[in-house]
Amino acid sequence: MVSLILAAGMSTRMKSKYPKVIHPLCGKPMILWVLEAVLGVASRVCVIVGHQAEMVKEVLPSDVNVAYQKEQLGTAHAVMSAKDAIDPEDDVLILYGDMPLVRKETLERIIEAHHSDDYDVTIVSVDMIDPTGYGRIIKDVSGRFVKIVEELDASEEEKKTKEVNTGVYVFRGKKLLEVLPKVSCENQKKEYYLTDAVGLLERVNVYKAESYEDFSGINNRIQLAEVERIQRKRILEKFMLEGVTIVDPLTTYIDANVKIGRDTVIYPMSFIEGETIIGEDCVIGPMTRIVNCVIESQVSVTRSECVGAHIMSNVSVGPFSRLREGTVLHQNVKVGNFVEVKNSKIGANTKAQHLTYLGDSQIGENVNVGAGTITCNFDGKRKNQTVIEDEVFIGSNTALVAPVRVKKGSFVAAGSTITQDVPEWSLAIARAKQENKLGWVLRKKQKEES
Numbered sequence: 001m002v003s004l005i006l007a008a009g010m011s012t013r014m015k016s017k018y019p020k021v022i023h024p025l026c027g028k029p030m031i032l033w034v035l036e037a038v039l040g041v042a043s044r045v046c047v048i049v050g051h052q053a054e055m056v057k058e059v060l061p062s063d064v065n066v067a068y069q070k071e072q073l074g075t076a077h078a079v080m081s082a083k084d085a086i087d088p089e090d091d092v093l094i095l096y097g098d099m100p101l102v103r104k105e106t107l108e109r110i111i112e113a114h115h116s117d118d119y120d121v122t123i124v125s126v127d128m129i130d131p132t133g134y135g136r137i138i139k140d141v142s143g144r145f146v147k148i149v150e151e152l153d154a155s156e157e158e159k160k161t162k163e164v165n166t167g168v169y170v171f172r173g174k175k176l177l178e179v180l181p182k183v184s185c186e187n188q189k190k191e192y193y194l195t196d197a198v199g200l201l202e203r204v205n206v207y208k209a210e211s212y213e214d215f216s217g218i219n220n221r222i223q224l225a226e227v228e229r230i231q232r233k234r235i236l237e238k239f240m241l242e243g244v245t246i247v248d249p250l251t252t253y254i255d256a257n258v259k260i261g262r263d264t265v266i267y268p269m270s271f272i273e274g275e276t277i278i279g280e281d282c283v284i285g286p287m288t289r290i291v292n293c294v295i296e297s298q299v300s301v302t303r304s305e306c307v308g309a310h311i312m313s314n315v316s317v318g319p320f321s322r323l324r325e326g327t328v329l330h331q332n333v334k335v336g337n338f339v340e341v342k343n344s345k346i347g348a349n350t351k352a353q354h355l356t357y358l359g360d361s362q363i364g365e366n367v368n369v370g371a372g373t374i375t376c377n378f379d380g381k382r383k384n385q386t387v388i389e390d391e392v393f394i395g396s397n398t399a400l401v402a403p404v405r406v407k408k409g410s411f412v413a414a415g416s417t418i419t420q421d422v423p424e425w426s427l428a429i430a431r432a433k434q435e436n437k438l439g440w441v442l443r444k445k446q447k448e449e450s
Helices: 030-038 053-059 075-081 104-114 173-182 194-199 221-241 440-449
Strands: 002-007 044-049 065-068 091-096 121-127 136-139 145-149 163-172 204-208 252-254 270-273 288-291 305-307 334-342 351-359 361-363 374-376 386-388 399-401 404-406
Touching: 002 030, 002 075, 030 044, 030 053, 030 091, 030 104, 044 053, 044 075, 053 065, 075 173, 075 194, 091 104, 091 173, 104 121, 104 163, 104 204, 121 194, 145 194, 145 204, 163 173, 163 194, 173 194, 221 252, 351 361, 399 404
Parallel strands: 002 044, 002 091, 044 065, 121 204, 252 270, 270 288, 288 305, 334 351, 351 374, 361 386, 374 399, 386 404
Antiparallel strands: 091 163, 121 163, 136 145, 136 163
């Protein structure tokens, strides 16, 4: 079977400079949701592009065939643009690229219904409470198919029909190629409708789906949000059935490509995005955002933001931590409140618990980083590295001016500004000597009063 995915439209109602079908849905362009379902049932796929074709092509896998519809003159015209992809001896599954809720299992049932007899075409229909905007399936008194009529061309009586055309079809390739040249544009929009191709065939099957959900199309941002809500619910239910605890699905957002191990708990207001992988027995949230991270097992991330980080097992992050690109936290690290880490590797059992910035750093094992410590990594032109070796103690409010190395086992006194390397097992003190001027305040007051 070959599948044609129609993705050439102008998408004017989206009010966007981007093609509709590349708008993301749970972290994945909507057309890729359709493609994923189709690749489960079709041996070959051709995506028909037109408006802003290059943008659409950029999100498609390189092995997917593409056909160009130079002018957007209707659905039949789009299929004509891909006639070279149609095998007369094969079936052709046709559907839209803005139908991201469609599932492989749904398509399998449609194809099975098509193969139940020697049909020229199978149309997929569904009952809708509000059919506005859809073509109507018109049947005679005995329930046999008569025609599909587009809303603009429908009579007032025909518009009362609740059974609508979803825009999903399975054609016999030979029959489709026979009738396509016969389709005319004698209608209000002066377009070539694929529904007219159906009207030229004799053996027409109507497969009536139980629910319209899988066939929900997207024409504007409101519908995009509605469909994303449904897709997000499906994703969360899948994780819960696989052993992940999601405390409040209504306030939890997880992208399509995320992987989460069993017995992990996700608390409310958590956003897990991109290609994130989370292991088993983790606690995520509440109020946490994780993007493109690898998080191993038994990790806790609370009220924090992590982007592009690798967090190994038994690590604690947060509350109010920020992990940026290139961060690697080894086993048993503790990163606490208001700590920011960027492009730094932190060794096992190291702690940075409070009010700290660690940028472009290499930090060893069993290090204690005191509150208020910062690595001064930028000299105005270059980012420089700070190296803190194993078993170092960094006192509170220390500034480490990179490039600088604090060697194994050393202590840095609180309030120091370190500009030179510190030798092993040494104490570094880099602050002005304290001076107490006795009675200075009283003398100042007396001077002011006089």
